[in-house]
Each structure stands twice: as structure tokens, then as C-alpha cells.
Amino acid sequence: MNRALFSLYHKEGCESFARFLVDRGYEILSTGGTYKYLQERGIPVSEVSQVTGFPEVFDGRVKTLHPMIHGGILFRRENSSHQQQLTSHKIVPIDFVVVNLYPFKETIQKPNVTLEEIIEQIDIGGVALIRAAAKNYHDVCIIVDNNDIPLIQEEIEKNGSVSLETRTRLATKAFSHTAYYDSMISTYFQRMTEMTFPMEMGLPLKKISSLRYGENPHQQAALYRSFVDANISTINAEILWGKEMSYNNYLDADGCLDILREFANDKPFAVIIKHTNPCGAAYGQTLQEAFKRAKASDPVSAFGGIIGVNQTMDKSTATSIIEDFFEIVIAPEYDPEALDILKTKKNLRILKLKGSEWMKKGLNYRRIEGGMLVQEWDQVGMSQETWKVVTRTSPTDEQNEDLKFAWKIAKHVKSNAIVYVKAGQVIGVGAGQMSRVDSARIALEKTTNVGLHIQGAVMASDAFFPFRDTVDTAAKDGIVAIVQPGGSMRDQESIDAANEHGIAMVFTGIRHFKH
Numbered sequence: 001m002n003r004a005l006f007s008l009y010h011k012e013g014c015e016s017f018a019r020f021l022v023d024r025g026y027e028i029l030s031t032g033g034t035y036k037y038l039q040e041r042g043i044p045v046s047e048v049s050q051v052t053g054f055p056e057v058f059d060g061r062v063k064t065l066h067p068m069i070h071g072g073i074l075f076r077r078e079n080s081s082h083q084q085q086l087t088s089h090k091i092v093p094i095d096f097v098v099v100n101l102y103p104f105k106e107t108i109q110k111p112n113v114t115l116e117e118i119i120e121q122i123d124i125g126g127v128a129l130i131r132a133a134a135k136n137y138h139d140v141c142i143i144v145d146n147n148d149i150p151l152i153q154e155e156i157e158k159n160g161s162v163s164l165e166t167r168t169r170l171a172t173k174a175f176s177h178t179a180y181y182d183s184m185i186s187t188y189f190q191r192m193t194e195m196t197f198p199m200e201m202g203l204p205l206k207k208i209s210s211l212r213y214g215e216n217p218h219q220q221a222a223l224y225r226s227f228v229d230a231n232i233s234t235i236n237a238e239i240l241w242g243k244e245m246s247y248n249n250y251l252d253a254d255g256c257l258d259i260l261r262e263f264a265n266d267k268p269f270a271v272i273i274k275h276t277n278p279c280g281a282a283y284g285q286t287l288q289e290a291f292k293r294a295k296a297s298d299p300v301s302a303f304g305g306i307i308g309v310n311q312t313m314d315k316s317t318a319t320s321i322i323e324d325f326f327e328i329v330i331a332p333e334y335d336p337e338a339l340d341i342l343k344t345k346k347n348l349r350i351l352k353l354k355g356s357e358w359m360k361k362g363l364n365y366r367r368i369e370g371g372m373l374v375q376e377w378d379q380v381g382m383s384q385e386t387w388k389v390v391t392r393t394s395p396t397d398e399q400n401e402d403l404k405f406a407w408k409i410a411k412h413v414k415s416n417a418i419v420y421v422k423a424g425q426v427i428g429v430g431a432g433q434m435s436r437v438d439s440a441r442i443a444l445e446k447t448t449n450v451g452l453h454i455q456g457a458v459m460a461s462d463a464f465f466p467f468r469d470t471v472d473t474a475a476k477d478g479i480v481a482i483v484q485p486g487g488s489m490r491d492q493e494s495i496d497a498a499n500e501h502g503i504a505m506v507f508t509g510i511r512h513f514k515h
Helices: 014-022 032-040 048-052 067-074 080-088 104-108 115-120 125-135 146-159 164-192 247-262 287-297 315-321 336-342 397-410 436-449 469-477 491-501
Strands: 003-008 027-030 096-100 141-143 205-211 221-226 238-241 269-274 277-283 306-309 328-331 349-352 364-368 371-375 418-422 425-430 458-461 481-484 504-507
Touching (some): 014 027, 096 125, 104 164, 247 306, 247 397, 269 287, 277 287, 315 336, 397 425, 397 458, 397 481, 425 436, 491 504
Parallel strands (some): 003 027
Antiparallel strands (some): 238 349, 277 425, 418 425
């Protein structure tokens, strides 16, 4: 007789598959809770303890961890020695294993949950059953996903059994499932014990969707969610309108959100992103003014970009946005009228941020061939109290505000990064150049190309100046104050240059490289 073992935390709907198997001559074995559930629904079922001759013990901690169960799963059908041992020990074969696990993820997300409650939701027996059945996939069919049941039923109806190809695929899914489950647990304990860089690491990622393609059409791609990152993110954002997000959309939107984090609880602010770099950003008296000033930073590059705002999207701002083509709009909330206006652009993706935690969690992973680079996120708090004026001239209060603004933006520009800001508006960005002087020149070109005036602006640099040439260039262009990390062996040369030109320079002591 064929047998199937059901051991389920979430039992709803399992009776239909159990009945399907019973109708085809299968005996159903089950653990306590699932046994009762099936019995109440009229399914003939035997309790596991009837097979093992041993009751469930320790408040259900030990149910199926018994050689009478695991032997019935793991023995190799074609091995005569295994067959003899099976007979001599009166072990019954088990051909199907249907398991879902304790809800560890859901438990740790509960408010005020205790460590004791969390530990009790770490599944032991279920994981052991899954791995045993998956290991012996040549003879046993493992089911961890109800979505696979229709295919299994179809094969049984047609062929009387499940094909080796399907059992292999199901075993692969099962091993991935237990790896994901274990990585959730290990990640939780790593964070609880503040073990930032453990010797061994598993990443708990769950596929959300396939993407049309990756960075380019010839690259396949998919989107995965990290189980613990319940903070504000593009993955958690609600898509209110527009076609599906692409790989590049997610990258750009994430870059946009990184800058919004810097201005989350600030006055009206807007940023426009292109290829993960900010091409425009500005404060405004109103959100509409902030957007218009951000677009004016570089209207050519802004075309087809990603817009992010830090306050509720209103009607007037939405009206200004639809005058041009943009890929995505991101906001914490939308007025109904604003949403209706934005929806007149059928290809515009509208994202509403969800959550309350702006701080990034976990670690930053960067794949390289043969391994992974892992680091903390660059989210050190910005306080001007630690800034040091190193020149004879000090910034004015207005210049200080612009320096602070420019420093926040420069942090999110590809290195080498130079940012020019004037009166709360980015007026020039030089990104990703091998020479810092070239980045400064590009930032100046951006400024002059759109008719903005650099005279009286401030400059931010993501890293120190190795030579005085960048300071000389900035002074010649009309920059009145500079913020940079400092730390070069030739810092004094840059300080001397600033003093010669009568401009203020501030050292932050913190570098913001972005590769």
C-alpha cells in the first residue's frame, strides 16, 4: 500500500488532496493537529504514534523524529539490504510527504513577542521530514507548496505516479525552502546577538516576481524580498498606477528613496534621479516650487527620470509633473485630486511609500565574481556640530544651510562626486569621473547650460582633494564655500588655496565614496 504523511501547521484545504490520495488507495499518516483536522472532515487517517508506538512528547516538540518514520522515507527501494532491514524492523514505506513549517517569520513580526514564543516557532521535525524526503527524491515525493498539487494530481491521474523529473524539481524546491527557513532563523539570531559579520551566512530571500529583463533585454532577471527588511523601501511600496516595474526602475527608485531618507522630516523637498544619480534636487516654499526648482537644475537630464518628494503629493505639484515625461513618481501619500491628475499619464508608475522606519536595516551586499562584499549601510548621522571650519573665512548661516544640503546630496552621487548648491537648489552635479577636477568642470557646465548662476554657490565633494586644483577651479567659478571630508596628506595646500581666494572651507571628517 502507498502511504502519504501529512504534517502541517497551516492545514486549510489539505483535506482535498488527502481525499484524492485516499480515493486512489493511499493510507494517510498524520501528526496530532493535522490528524484531528483530517479526521473531523471524514478523511480516513492514522496517527503517527500508531506507527511509531511512541506518543508525542515535550509539548509536541518531538512527533515524527523516529526511525519508524524516517526509515520509511529514507530507505532506498532498489536496495535489497534496505528492503530486508525494512521488513525485519517492521517499518512501513512512506511515498508522499506533505509539510509546511511553523510560522517563524510571522512570529518575529508580532508586536511585543517574547524570545520564548519565537523559539517555540522554530520547526525541527518538519524540516527533518522535508530534507529526508527531498534526499530520497528518487522514491519519495515531497510537497512544500500547495501550488504544486494540481500538477501532481494530473500526473497521478495520467500515469499512476509522479515522474522522476517532477520529483527532482520538487526536491530542489524543498531544499531551497528549508535553506530559506534556516537562513531566517540564523539572520534573526545574528541580529539579536549583534553578530554583524558571521563566519558563515545565508541570505533569506523570497522571489516576488520575474522581471521582463535585467539591465538590458538579453539579461534575465527577477525580484526577491528580504524577509526582515520591513522598513520603508521600493519593494514594500504600493504601486498605485502604471505598468510593471523594470529592473532599472527598481534601481533608480531605490536611489531616489535613499535621498528621500535624508530629507524625510524636512521642509518641502523634491529630487529627480537618472541612472541612480540625482540630476536635480531642491527645497521650496511649497512642494510644487521644490519640484520646479529640482527640474530646473537639469531639465534635459530630468526627462524620463524618477521623481521623489518628501510630503503628500498635491494637485498643483501633480499638474506640473505631467507637463513632461517621467518614469516614476514616489511620495509618502497622494491627495485624491493629485492622483487623478497623475493617472492621466498611462505609462507613469505611481508609488506610495509604506511603513514608518526610514532607517535601513541589515547589511549592504555587493556581488563580485567568486564571492560577495558585505558592508554596513552608509547612513551615519549628519551633524554640523562635528564639522570643522579650517579656513580664516567662516560660512554664513545661509551658506551653512546650503553646505548641509549639498553634503546630503553628494553622498548619493557616484564618485568622484561634486555638487553645487545655491539657495537650497542643486545647480550642478559632476558624477562618476576619474578626476575630481573633471567632475567640478562638468558640474559647472551643467550650471551654465541651463542659465543658472554659480556666483555665490557652495560646493560639496564626497572625498578629500588630493591637490589644490579643485579649490582653485571652484574659486575661479565663483564658489564661496566648500564642504569636504578632509584627510589628504596635502590638506594644507587646499586650505591655503581657499584662504588665498577668500572662501570658506569645512571638513566633515567623514567620506562618502559611492562606487
